[in-house]
Amino acid sequence: MIKNYFTHYSQKYASKWLVFGIDLSIILSTFVLAYCVRFNFTFDFDSSQLAIQIPLILFIASISFLAVGSFKSVIRHTGFTDVMNVFKAVVSMAVLSILFVLTNRVTNLIPEFTIPKSIIVTHALFSFVALAGSRLLFKILYKQLKFQLLSTKNIIIYGAGDSGIITYNALLNNTKVSYNIVCFMDDNEQKQGKLINGTPIFTLEKLNHDFVSANGIDEIIIASQSIDSSRLISLVDSLINYDITIKKVPPFESWINGELNTNQIKKFEVEDLLGRAPISIDNPNLLNEFNGETIVVTGAAGSIGSELVKQLANFDARKLVLIDQAESALYDLQQELVRNNKTNFVAIVADIRDGLRIDSIFQEHAPTMVFHAAAYKHVPLMEKSPYEAIKINVNGTKLLADTASRYNIKKFVFVSTDKAVNPTSVMGATKRMAEMYISCLQKESKTKFITTRFGNVLGSNGSVIPLFKKQIEKGGPLTLTDREITRYFMTIPEASRLVLEAGTMGKGGEIFIFDMGESVKIFDLAKNMIKLSGLKYPEDIDIEITGLRPGEKLYEELLANGENTLSTYHKKILISKTRDLEYDKIKAQIEELCITNRFQNNNIVMKMKTLIPEYKSNNSEYEKFDSRVKIYQKAKGIRENNSANNIEYKSI
Numbered sequence: 314m315i316k317n318y319f320t321h322y323s324q325k326y327a328s329k330w331l332v333f334g335i336d337l338s339i340i341l342s343t344f345v346l347a348y349c350v351r352f353n354f355t356f357d358f359d360s361s362q363l364a365i366q367i368p369l370i371l372f373i374a375s376i377s378f379l380a381v382g383s384f385k386s387v388i389r390h391t392g393f394t395d396v397m398n399v400f401k402a403v404v405s406m407a408v409l410s411i412l413f414v415l416t417n418r419v420t421n422l423i424p425e426f427t428i429p430k431s432i433i434v435t436h437a438l439f440s441f442v443a444l445a446g447s448r449l450l451f452k453i454l455y456k457q458l459k460f461q462l463l464s465t466k467n468i469i470i471y472g473a474g475d476s477g478i479i480t481y482n483a484l485l486n487n488t489k490v491s492y493n494i495v496c497f498m499d500d501n502e503q504k505q506g507k508l509i510n511g512t513p514i515f516t517l518e519k520l521n522h523d524f525v526s527a528n529g530i531d532e533i534i535i536a537s538q539s540i541d542s543s544r545l546i547s548l549v550d551s552l553i554n555y556d557i558t559i560k561k562v563p564p565f566e567s568w569i570n571g572e573l574n575t576n577q578i579k580k581f582e583v584e585d586l587l588g589r590a591p592i593s594i595d596n597p598n599l600l601n602e603f604n605g606e607t608i609v610v611t612g613a614a615g616s617i618g619s620e621l622v623k624q625l626a627n628f629d630a631r632k633l634v635l636i637d638q639a640e641s642a643l644y645d646l647q648q649e650l651v652r653n654n655k656t657n658f659v660a661i662v663a664d665i666r667d668g669l670r671i672d673s674i675f676q677e678h679a680p681t682m683v684f685h686a687a688a689y690k691h692v693p694l695m696e697k698s699p700y701e702a703i704k705i706n707v708n709g710t711k712l713l714a715d716t717a718s719r720y721n722i723k724k725f726v727f728v729s730t731d732k733a734v735n736p737t738s739v740m741g742a743t744k745r746m747a748e749m750y751i752s753c754l755q756k757e758s759k760t761k762f763i764t765t766r767f768g769n770v771l772g773s774n775g776s777v778i779p780l781f782k783k784q785i786e787k788g789g790p791l792t793l794t795d796r797e798i799t800r801y802f803m804t805i806p807e808a809s810r811l812v813l814e815a816g817t818m819g820k821g822g823e824i825f826i827f828d829m830g831e832s833v834k835i836f837d838l839a840k841n842m843i844k845l846s847g848l849k850y851p852e853d854i855d856i857e858i859t860g861l862r863p864g865e866k867l868y869e870e871l872l873a874n875g876e877n878t879l880s881t882y883h884k885k886i887l888i889s890k891t892r893d894l895e896y897d898k899i900k901a902q903i904e905e906l907c908i909t910n911r912f913q914n915n916n917i918v919m920k921m922k923t924l925i926p927e928y929k930s931n932n933s934e935y936e937k938f939d940s941r942v943k944i945y946q947k948a949k950g951i952r953e954n955n956s957a958n959n960i961e962y963k964s965i
Contacts, residue, residue: 472537612687614642738864761821768801789854
């Protein structure tokens with residue numbers, strides 16, 4: 314009851330006129346005290362003069378307070394600026410009092426009226442101490458009362474710089490939660506032992522289980538803005554073993570109107586621990602690349618597609634044509650764009666496998682660029698449905714690319730995956746076939762076909778991070794296919810920005826790959842997610858090893874066998890130098906596969922394996938075909954060699 318009462322009324326502000334009245338009563342009290350001190354703490358002075366002097370002093374003080382506005386500040390949030398305003402008001406009062414006394418002596422405006430200058434100076438000094446002291450006393454009492462009535466969190470702030478001090482003030486000024494700042498911690502040893510507003514600064518060496526337990530630490534907030542990513546990861550890794558919540562202060566540019574709100578201080582997410590600095594791109598050519606263009610984005614409602622749309626919407630494109638067969642997701646994207654006052658777009662429910670539908674869209678909207686992000690991407694599902702994988706990932710890409718070529722689109726940017734490299738799954742093989750078809754089409758088309766290839770995207774639909782989060786919410790266990798499995802990761806904004814950048818620099822025929830730093834061990838990622846959730850592994854949540862799924866790799870690769878890289882202007886973007894292909898032959902075989910594609914999974918996979926020599930199934934029912942294809946390819950090579958020498962050969 315008392316707690317609710319305090320929470321409710323602590324958020325209301327006392328009337329500024331009440332503060333004004335209290336300040337005047339303090340001025341009155343200190344004026345009488347100044348006289349007592351002047352006369353050795355006796356009343357041996359002409360008290361009848363006070364009847365004239367006090368109203369005048371109160372009038373002068375009122376003018377000073379009104380001019381400076383010192384009574385308007387929120388008392389419980391008193392800071393240095395508020396104390397300075399009190400000082401200005403008191404100095405103004407003293408100066409005006411002296412000026413009035415001197416003027417009265419000359420003009421004799423009020424006969425027999427005078428105030429000793431020592432009284433005026435003493436009164437000013439007492440007034441400043443009393444006014445400033447009363448504010449600070451109220452602030453301290455309010456803080457103590459809040460600690461007693463509200464639940465209190467014991468906090469450590471990492472970073473004793475400007476951001477740390479701003480975080481400190483934001484926490485103390487919060488009216489809904491009581492924060493007790495136990496200490497600051499900083500890597501700078503020169504700050505060791507110093508105080509910030511009475512709060513000590515320690516180095517991280519001070520932090521141990523005994524310190525955390527003795528002080529009842531609930532949270533540590535990383536406020537430093539200058540910490541590099543490797544140090545951040547090392548820091549979080551060292552803190553994650555303590556039974557405390559780790560939070561972070563967002564970058565300065567994310568603060569609301571330049572001020573930090575405690576609601577912006579968020580828990581550390583695993584996305585913050587990529588193991589590398591975020592990939593940033595500052596290419597002014599991006600502004601010109603999309604200016605006035607009509608851009609088609611397929612898979613527009615997906616993880617990558619929707620972020621591409623949001624970023625493209627910030628450029629001066631003439632129109633964005635958003636294509637997706639997922640009606641609800643496309644509607645959500647449409648509404649988000651409308652809420653953000655974006656109007657230069659049209660959302661279309663369509664299937665990229667429908668050639669006539671795609672043709673009619675191109676005819677109606679006359680696009681000049683295409684970003685193709687539509688695909689089936691889940692490895693285990695596609696391993697069971699090669700027919701569907703071919704229909705979307707290969708035939709869908711083929712129909713879209715053919716249409717783009719027929720309409721002389723300027724650029725066609727295809728979003729591929731690192732699973733297309735030395736594929737071990739049906740999904741990876743279909744994406745590799747799509748890459749190959751685009752490369753073949755480039756030889757006969759005016760359209761510039763560009764492929765982008767990157768790894769797993771954090772937070773995308775069906776990715777490991779959302780899966781682990783759901784499993785943690787349900788109490789576990791976390792399911793992992795293998796303790797040694799690793800993956801490359803990047804964030805959705807990073808991936809989308811790099812796709813746009815590759816589309817800008819592409820001249821046609823390139824496969825762009827992105828340097829995503831070191832691969833991440835998923836087992837370590839799972840343990841960190843458990844710990845960042847405030848739980849313990851394996852006591853609270855365990856990790857269950859389920860075995861590799863069909864088509865799944867232990868390690869992903871960015872380059873296929875026989876591929877090398879060429880550098881670009883951006884050190885994180887490389888161009889894959891692919892092996893030479895028999896373009897006409899491969900194009901014809903892919904076209905034939907798309908036409909004759911039926912529900913016969915074995916035949917489909919066999920044909921894909923003959924088209925992609927490096928496609929070797931892993932943990933899949935299709936592994937049995939690898940040896941047959943090898944025999945077939947060997948026999949085929951002998952047959953072709955004999956044919957070249959006019960030697961008759963019987964097929965096996």
